[in-house]
Amino acid sequence: MNAVLDGEFVNDQPPPERMSWARRFAGWWQRSPRVPVVLKSRQLVVQAIRDLVVAVLRSPFRFVGAVVRGLVVVVRWWRLWVRVADYRAAAEQSEKLADKFTDIRALALFRWRVTGALVAVAGVVVAVLDLVYGHRVLWTGGGVVAVVLAVLGRRKDGSPGRTPVLAGPRTLTWTMDPQVLVDAFRDAKLIGKDESLRLVERARRQGDGWAVTVDLPATRKAADVVKNREALASALAVDEVQLIVERVRGNGGHAGRVALWVADEDPYGSPPLRTPLLGVERWDAWRPVPFGRDARQRRVDLPLVWTSLLVGAIPRQGKTFAARLAAAGLILDPYTRLYVADFKAGKDWYAAGRVAHRFMAGDEPTHVLALVDWLVELVAEVQGRYRRMQDLDDEMCPESKITPAMSRDPSLDMPVTAIFIDEVQIPLEDRTPLEVQEKKLTAGEYVGELLTWLARKGPAAGIVLVLATQRPDSKTIPSNLRAVLGSRFALRVMDWRDSNIVLGEQMNTRGYDSSRLLATHKGVGILRPDGETTAGADVLATTVRTYYMPNEDWRTICARGRALREAEGTLSGHAAGQDNRPILDHAAVARAIGGGTVVEQTGESELPEPLASVVDYLGDDLQPGRRDFVPTAELVAALDVEPTAFGLRMGEFGCRPTRDRITTDDGVRQVRGYLVADIRAALTAVRDGTIVDGEVIEDDD
């Protein structure tokens, strides 16, 4: 039973002992608090050696400086002593200077005499010793005195001596002496008097400037340093455009770690760079588009698909240029469909007419009405896409979101579609009266509602909205539209309020205010990327100088985009010379966006869930005379919802399930479902405000 098995454990491969020992040692070395931080990375060791060499070379000068300071301190002490300063001050304070004057004078005379006697004695002693032992005495004595003076005159907190009023140029001294940096943080009130900084990485050259990373004392926040950048720039004696302060995030960072970079000179003063897109034959719209460089010359790319962009600035700061950069990336992808509405009516966008599916330039009411038609067409397109996505299998369409493969599949007809509207304030302020579904409103209001709906629902269906405005004020751009525009780019604006309107609430208090940018810095703005995209996860916002793309380069890119589309057979609409009027279904669109002014009444342009999804799903079947009954199972499967919760929510809107007969492949069956008339009634009730988010509002009278 109890078999004893004899055997030898054979291990062909000897354990990699040496390796694991070395690795363990390396791990211990990195983690051990006993190993000095400077010995933990090659970079830091090199930096430490460099610092050592600099310190050795500078030491003679520092020694002489310390001796001179020590001498000054000694002379100053002696003067105070010989003038009987303390006694005199006490007498002055008690207003008895006249009485004590003779005493003070006598004491002062006595101290002068003592001084004279000491000097004479010291002179004689030195002379005798010199005679007896030779000049060695002079050298040794001089050396000892110099060391004593140097110790006395060393630079240190609490050292005796006067605080210099004019400290000379502060710029860059901090790169040599971290204490200067600590003082600057204290002067800028970013740390307290008794607090200090911990140097994570010493100052080192990076690009055309100096970089340093510090840890703030516990409880101090890096976000506050970002916010008070200007005070720190003043303390370091540099212009604030030269000082870049960033929080270090992620694994290597924490809420109190700050990376500083100080440029040698104005980082935006050099000639602008041309867009790298000029050098590529084609681009993939799904890749972030090269947008510009930050002050440290690091590339800043802008993701466009699945988000939308608002560009705002006062005139002539580079809005159109920035929007065109975003367009350039999409133009070079032949699978992208473009709508371009240029309300500036200049020549800036002209070349886009050769690639755009729809294009117009003008600022008349007819152009605004044409834009309304485009937007209505796009809303219907988005609805159609969502409906078609429901029929796709999970492999092709894993969530209700367009994927790169879907956008390039011609059979699905869901290309990434971007709409660029320059000077969007013109259509938004247009007062041409319109009647949409028996509701009267202005064209501007309707454009606002359509854009809001598109910015909210469009990105996931592959619609990219890029809006540029000269007037980023709250009246022009409705707040619910702003709220749903994912990425923002603010070039120079008039004041912090306008900056906040583009970048978002409170951004000025977090240190991002585009009204502080300089007028001469054309094309420089603050980019706040969409937090939903990976590019926006790390930083809240960055100051970017956009690439410079003059008309000539723009034309080249548009011509290249056209050639690519011709080769792929994707040139369509305006660019292909087709008279392609939008196919409009105003009723469906008005239903989708909540029917004109109803939006104003309920304060939002969406129906509450699950009613909205049900209405979306039913589409035209909701019209009287189409479908009478919809089975619960069909809705649950199509909307992918939990049946019990769905039934409860529908009940709150007054829709109770009933039984009805339906014809299936297996014959006629009786199933539970909802009467479409009930859903229609619920819809009317919500729109009339008698039901708000599932709660019945009782009328008082």
Ligand SMILES: Nc1ncnc2c1ncn2[C@@H]1O[C@H](COP(=O)(O)OP(=O)(O)OP(=O)(O)O)[C@@H](O)[C@H]1O
């Ligand atoms: N990245 C850049 N680098 C240097 N100069 C730039 C840059 N971007 C734009 N500019 C310059 O700024 C000027 C204004 O640009 P743009 O026409 O885009 O301004 P805008 O804000 O659209 O003006 P408007 O409000 O009048 O339409 C251009 O003539 C261009 O030379």
